Amino acid sequence: MDMPKDDSQPPEGFKPLFRTSPFLDHNGPFFYRENGDGTFVVGLRIQPKHANARGVAHGGILMTLCDISLGYRTTRSQTPSPLIVTASVKTDFAGSAKIGDWVEAHVDVHKVGGRLAFANCYLKVGEERIVHASAVFARTGDRP
DSSP, X not given: OOOOOOTTSOOTTOEEOSOOOHHHHHHOOEEEEXXXXXXXXXXXXOOGXXXXXTSBBOHHHHHHHHHHXXXXXXXXXXXXXXXXXXXXXXXXXXXXXXXXXXXXXXXXXXXXXXXXXXXXXXXXXXXXXXXXXEEEEEEEEEOO
């Protein structure tokens, strides 16, 4: 007998995000997959609680996915890991995600300097890029 598919589960290779908070617990669950080159992808299965009144993923949840992915990838891009806080995130929407879609955040860290860090993120559903975000972070020190 076939078991019903659980649409809240991530694709194979993804595991629960390595860091969480009350905010992320409330809005997730978020997952990640290591790429083998020291980088990783963060993902989220869109559930009814993530939808707006039109039945697609609310822009706020997509922006949250961008912000956490940008921050986590940037802080883990070098050793020692910089302590950073978001100074600015610019987000452009080029598509949408519907309930049941798996959304992945792919981040490119451009520069981590002494005071500022810069990174870009694309959210993808399959091969379609639905969101582009760019972020500037203020560096407040390094993790011990």
